[in-house]
Amino acid sequence: MRTGAAALKVVPGSLSALAPVESATLGLRIYRGLRDYLMAGQLHPGQKLTLRELAAALNVSPMPVREAVRRLATEGALETLPNRRIRVPVMTKARFRELLRIRLALEGIAAEEAARRIRSGDIDRIEALNSEFTREMGRRQADGARLFRINKDLHFILYEAAAMPLLLATIEGLWLQIGPLLHLSLRTRANSKGRNPSPDWHKRLVRGLRRRDAAAARRALEGDLRSAGDQILAEGDLPE
């Protein structure tokens, strides 16, 4: 028997819809919390953290915090300096360009594969999210956090449709590193609306998906990543 629930003799159709009892370890929940916090841009680059401080804020012992922090460190979302200090990594232009190049390759694969396998319902969901996205983009005071969330959901519907779990995990790791910056850029881009000469890559993506055109889907996605990346690089906030 694997779990307590599985030990019951399940009569088909009677208990099969039972929600599995959720049990995550403390370390895992703290990891997720910190991850979302980082993605939302709530921790700024260079900021130093301490285990005891985090533990006190979360009301747990330093132990599970240690685990969560070390996991984020191996994913590149945090950094342990040789002095054993923990901090949020600073994004340099070189690091950002490298990240972008890797993303173009991997998310491009995901786009191609998704174009072949995605169900039309998921294309509808992407289209709906894009409507929300452009609507929020058009507002006078666009909500950067909301834009980021919508954009992220939109992209990950695509990536999940590729049905490549290892690729998905790798892409998630990359987003974890660049998330906060995207967050900033979206707000800026929204405020500088009006003179936006770049095509609507999301819309092109949807068209490519509907046609099952893998190459077109990849081109649209690459255009989206590149335009966002160029914008961030052009803003000049990045050191080095």
Add this chain to the structure above:
Amino acid sequence: MRTGAAALKVVPGSLSALAPVESATLGLRIYRGLRDYLMAGQLHPGQKLTLRELAAALNVSPMPVREAVRRLATEGALETLPNRRIRVPVMTKARFRELLRIRLALEGIAAEEAARRIRSGDIDRIEALNSEFTREMGRRQADGARLFRINKDLHFILYEAAAMPLLLATIEGLWLQIGPLLHLSLRTRANSKGRNPSPDWHKRLVRGLRRRDAAAARRALEGDLRSAGDQILAEGDLPE
């Protein structure tokens, strides 16, 4: 001051060649040991591990072992089942194909970039390693472990020459997952020598690098990965 050594007033040319005192945490050393052990194919897929067992074998407390194991788990080199059990992941054909596709994309980028930046001395080193490789390949009883090590060193000279640290770390993570399998395949391929119609991809790679031809270097590397991958898939040892 960062370290004790740096606190000394270093007279240029007198102490500057002092070897930095090496201090790695226990967890890090255990991680490296387990990683090399996994890469060498000493742990077979599906094998179950326990923290206390490893700790006893290494003569340390379970704590640093826990850290090393969890790090390997986030890198995909180990697996923690929902039952909290730890085991070496089993490689399925689907997972292997996905891995190969990601490797083609990322190691292809590294090959291109390396072709532009590599110094001729490193090309010589690659050429020398390839000589060793073909020599070992030609022996009656080829040493699979040695073949794997030579092949790995050869590839990583290339990847380091690309000077993309993030890309390098990602590629290392991928090798960590396929390492054991390559290990097996190389032995098999060496034993089935004679009827080997595939071109010498390593040699083509060296030629491409000398010509600074990024496209040729990528093609050669892709050919190498594909031929090794096809061989492993054809052997049929992989489940599912």
Add this chain to the structure above:
DNA sequence: AAATCTGATTTGTGATCACATTATACTGAC
């Protein structure tokens, strides 16, 4: 015989403690 139950053992997880190392505040000398 095969399946179910039950108790003992072992597992990973989290808390607490000890310690070497590092950062920080403080002092005094020039």
Add this chain to the structure above:
DNA sequence: GTCAGTATAATGTGATCACAAATCAGATTT
């Protein structure tokens, strides 16, 4: 003021302990 030196506080690391959950062996029932 600026810098070297020192003492105090705080940090990450690793060991040890406690505990719930999982595993396994043997007993019992169907």
